[in-house]
Amino acid sequence: MPGTVVEDIEVTHAGQGGGTGIPGGGDDGDSGGGLPAIPQRAYFTAISMGLGAILMFFMALISSYIVRKGLGGDWQALRLPSILWLNTLVLLASSGTIEFARRHLSAGEPADFRRWWRITTALGGIFLLGQWQAWRQLVAAGVYLASNPSSSFFYVLTAAHGVHLLGGIVALVYVAFRAWPAPSTALGAAAARSRITQSTAAEITSIYWHFMDGLWVFLFLLLQLGR
Amino acid sequence: MVTHDGGGAHAHHPPAGFIRKYIFSTDHKVIGIQYFLLALVSVFIGMFLSLLMRLHLAWPGAKLPFISGGIMTPEQYLALMTMHGTIMIFMVLTTAPQSGFGNFFLPIQIGAEDMAFPVINMLSFWTTFLSLMVLLAAFFVTGGAPITGWTAYPPLSAIGEITGPGEGLGQTLWVVGIAIFAGGSLMGALNFITTTIDLRARGMSLMRMPLTVWAWFVTAILGLLAFGVLLAACILLLLDRVAGTSFFIPGGLVVTDKLINHKGGSPLLWQHLFWFFGHPEVYIAIVPGMGVASHVLSTFSRKPVFGYRAMAYALCAIGFLGFCVWGHHMFVSGMSPYSALAFSVLTMSIGVPSAIKTFNWLGTLWGGQIRFTAPMLFAIGFVSLFVTGGLSGLFLAQPSIDLYFHDTYFVVAHFHLIMGVAAIFGIFAATYFWFPKMFGRMMSEPLGKVHFWLTFAGVYLIFMPMHYLGLVGHPRRYADDTGAYFLAPLHNVHLFITVSAIITMTAQLIFLFNFLRSLKWGKKAEMNPWQATTLEWSIPSPPPHDNFAGKLPAIYRGPYEFAVPGAVEDYIPQHLAPEEVARAR
Numbered sequence: 001m002p003g004t005v006v007e008d009i010e011v012t013h014a015g016q017g018g019g020t021g022i023p024g025g026g027d028d029g030d031s032g033g034g035l036p037a038i039p040q041r042a043y044f045t046a047i048s049m050g051l052g053a054i055l056m057f058f059m060a061l062i063s064s065y066i067v068r069k070g071l072g073g074d075w076q077a078l079r080l081p082s083i084l085w086l087n088t089l090v091l092l093a094s095s096g097t098i099e100f101a102r103r104h105l106s107a108g109e110p111a112d113f114r115r116w117w118r119i120t121t122a123l124g125g126i127f128l129l130g131q132w133q134a135w136r137q138l139v140a141a142g143v144y145l146a147s148n149p150s151s152s153f154f155y156v157l158t159a160a161h162g163v164h165l166l167g168g169i170v171a172l173v174y175v176a177f178r179a180w181p182a183p184s185t186a187l188g189a190a191a192a193r194s195r196i197t198q199s200t201a202a203e204i205t206s207i208y209w210h211f212m213d214g215l216w217v218f219l220f221l222l223l224q225l226g227r
Numbered sequence: 228m229v230t231h232d233g234g235g236a237h238a239h240h241p242p243a244g245f246i247r248k249y250i251f252s253t254d255h256k257v258i259g260i261q262y263f264l265l266a267l268v269s270v271f272i273g274m275f276l277s278l279l280m281r282l283h284l285a286w287p288g289a290k291l292p293f294i295s296g297g298i299m300t301p302e303q304y305l306a307l308m309t310m311h312g313t314i315m316i317f318m319v320l321t322t323a324p325q326s327g328f329g330n331f332f333l334p335i336q337i338g339a340e341d342m343a344f345p346v347i348n349m350l351s352f353w354t355t356f357l358s359l360m361v362l363l364a365a366f367f368v369t370g371g372a373p374i375t376g377w378t379a380y381p382p383l384s385a386i387g388e389i390t391g392p393g394e395g396l397g398q399t400l401w402v403v404g405i406a407i408f409a410g411g412s413l414m415g416a417l418n419f420i421t422t423t424i425d426l427r428a429r430g431m432s433l434m435r436m437p438l439t440v441w442a443w444f445v446t447a448i449l450g451l452l453a454f455g456v457l458l459a460a461c462i463l464l465l466l467d468r469v470a471g472t473s474f475f476i477p478g479g480l481v482v483t484d485k486l487i488n489h490k491g492g493s494p495l496l497w498q499h500l501f502w503f504f505g506h507p508e509v510y511i512a513i514v515p516g517m518g519v520a521s522h523v524l525s526t527f528s529r530k531p532v533f534g535y536r537a538m539a540y541a542l543c544a545i546g547f548l549g550f551c552v553w554g555h556h557m558f559v560s561g562m563s564p565y566s567a568l569a570f571s572v573l574t575m576s577i578g579v580p581s582a583i584k585t586f587n588w589l590g591t592l593w594g595g596q597i598r599f600t601a602p603m604l605f606a607i608g609f610v611s612l613f614v615t616g617g618l619s620g621l622f623l624a625q626p627s628i629d630l631y632f633h634d635t636y637f638v639v640a641h642f643h644l645i646m647g648v649a650a651i652f653g654i655f656a657a658t659y660f661w662f663p664k665m666f667g668r669m670m671s672e673p674l675g676k677v678h679f680w681l682t683f684a685g686v687y688l689i690f691m692p693m694h695y696l697g698l699v700g701h702p703r704r705y706a707d708d709t710g711a712y713f714l715a716p717l718h719n720v721h722l723f724i725t726v727s728a729i730i731t732m733t734a735q736l737i738f739l740f741n742f743l744r745s746l747k748w749g750k751k752a753e754m755n756p757w758q759a760t761t762l763e764w765s766i767p768s769p770p771p772h773d774n775f776a777g778k779l780p781a782i783y784r785g786p787y788e789f790a791v792p793g794a795v796e797d798y799i800p801q802h803l804a805p806e807e808v809a810r811a812r
Contacts, residue, residue, distance in 0.1 A: 036239055036340035036773065042425035046343065049420050049451060053413050057455035060500055064463060067496050068474060074491035146471035149491060156466065 253345035259331030304706035312377030338428025354411030419447035442518025516653020528595025601675025616645025637697025668749030685731025
């Protein structure tokens with residue numbers, strides 16, 4: 001089948017792989033050595049695939065919720081703690097602040113970036129504390145994990161979301177506290193070949209954060225309207 | 228640091244210490260071998276469990292080793308069956324073809340230095356290892372291993388030891404172990420997908436990827452979408468077991484005169500969640516084997532793969548349809564006949580891409596200059612078993628016929644042939660084919676051929692008679708057929724199967740001997756012992772730590788350029804520039 005032989009290397013476009021993003025040249029600095037090269041776009045591929053897997057996980061729980069509720073019988077509507085409204089507002093606000101932070105970073109204003117990034121991290125922490133408080137209110141009202149399928153699902157869904165959001169907070173802290181080489185220096189340029197850069201890390205963290213925010217709004221509506 | 232002219236990436240050097248190099252390694256090749264060895268240990272454990280079961284079926288009164296009390300009880304039989312299925316499906320068929328060979332060869336075949344995320348790659352192996360340890364621990368706790376089968380249907384799996392030995396801590400360990408496995412597999416899938424999309428060398432367009440890479444890529448997507456669902460299902464089942472919830476446990480359940488204090492749950496909900504994962508899982512086991520079969524058939528027929536594009540698209544179609552057919556495992560669950568019809572039609576439509584693949588495999592063989600090496604024999608065996616096992620699937624895909632066949636040995640024969648043995652043949656083909664590249668030595672060809680013929684004949688002798696057992700209505704999962712008068716005339720069939728199984732299992736020792744002996748005493752392998760075209764054959768055997776010694780290859784042609792008219796040799800490797808080809812003429 002010689003028909004597939006071509007005289008030139010077919011250039012595939014950057015977004016589709018083909019390796020055009022792998023830098024040429026061999027004069028790697030100290031920080032790049034010892035690690036294989038990886039283009040920054042791979043991190044964006046990974047976060048979108050990872051979110052796809054997370055979405056499937058939550059879809060399995062959500063469809064179980066719908067099916068289990070549809071069986072009727074023992075399902076009792078759950079009175080959701082009102083603090084959840086406040087938590088929702090806090091998380092929505094954090095999506096705004098992370099966006100401010102990201103824009104300051106790309107505009108080359110690291111001090112403003114750090115401030116808004118820290119505010120986002122704090123808001124994430126406040127949200128989790130608020131969720132904990134919601135659990136305590138339910139417990140105080142005598143509503144436990146096994147009390148009713150509606151409460152079982154409430155605890156499972158909020159816990160699963162909380163664990164994922166905690167992962168987001170870990171990422172926020174990592175981006176804030178890691179010593180990033182400045183991209184303008186030779187060291188930074190060398191590191192960008194084999195490691196994640198600060199701007200990539202900040203961007204994929206915000207993608208994840210927005211996703212967790214949107215997921216929570218969806219879960220909250222489901223629990224509120226579908227109870 | 229080493230400097231290379233002519234582009235490519237910088238070299239990266241292997242770690243020095245033993246632990247970083249061989250235990251907690253981030254090198255995709257070491258991780259691939261770790262996965263392969265994990266599967267190798269697991270497959271012999273799983274095979275030994277089935278040997279005990281077969282011995283008991285043939286001689287129900289016999290005292291057996293490793294069985295407490297000597298003579299196997301029905302509960303012990305079920306525990307062996309559960310662990311056999313779980314270990315074989317998760318620890319062998321999911322790890323070896325995908326995580327083992329895929330890890331080792333996917334980055335090399337696309338011209339990358341490593342996986343996209345080497346540390347996550349390492350974590351995914353050690354997570355899988357932990358999961359195996361947790362599963363095996365179930366043998367050693369009070370009550371022993373669980374008895375619910377690899378599908379763990381509730382309520383049996385959900386309400387604790389009242390339903391039998393092994394349903395206490397053993398079943399809890401099983402659920403936890405599988406949840407951990409799901410986590411490890413998700414990390415692996417993420418790595419495979421990102422690597423395939425973003426780390427291909429210059430010129431390696433999608434339609435120039437070897438079909439093995441296509442197969443690993445499709446399998447990774449299946450894993451990414453399926454294992455999250457399994458994880459969610461395991462969490463809910465675990466809560467039913469330990470936290471008193473009622474997701475899967477129905478109300479009014481009475482077990483041994485005791486009313487179970489749960490209400491309102493749905494055992495069917497587990498079945499839907501489980502099979503939404505479970506059917507794609509079947510393809511996770513077999514699709515990499517399809518890739519290997521295409522690759523090996525083409526290499527040893529000295530012909531391009533017949534219909535390369537159709538093969539790639541058929542892989543994608545099989546992967547997609549795999550998510551639409553889970554209901555065919557539940558035809559007897561009382562589902563609406565209309566749903567059953569939809570699942571039935573969708574299931575039979577998988578026959579179309581499967582037939583395309585089979586036709587193209589035969590088309591690849593047709594008129595080729597066939598070299599009957601050990602890997603080639605196993606690849607041809609794969610095609611044979613895929614067809615035999617697939618045809619019985621067409622029977623089972625029809626709800627009215629499945630009503631009769633459900634839970635009989637016909638089903639056991641079907642899934643063992645297509646998902647068990649065919650996938651194992653894919654693994655054997657891959658092992659004989661890539662062993663020289665992985666370990667730098669050749670395996671013995673004569674021993675490989677003896678291994679092939681004994682195994683090929685053996686598996687048909689084992690599983691063909693099981694179809695007849697199923698046709699006459701022999702239920703599966705029965706520990707002993709002598710108690711039921713309608714099964715008594717079938718006992719000689721069981722004897723026949725057991726004898727065949729013992730011979731076939733003994734033949735696997737030939738493989739093990741060949742494998743271990745060749746590691747040390749095999750003939751030294753050259754760079755390209757099979758005259759193959761893909762990138763792994765352009766680097767030394769075994770490959771250096773950074774695969775391409777710091778200089779990433781460029782790709783000029785498709786992966787299967789065999790029998791090229793006018794070429795000096797009968798093949799042109801993917802990385803050979805047109806000038807070099809012209810110069811050689």
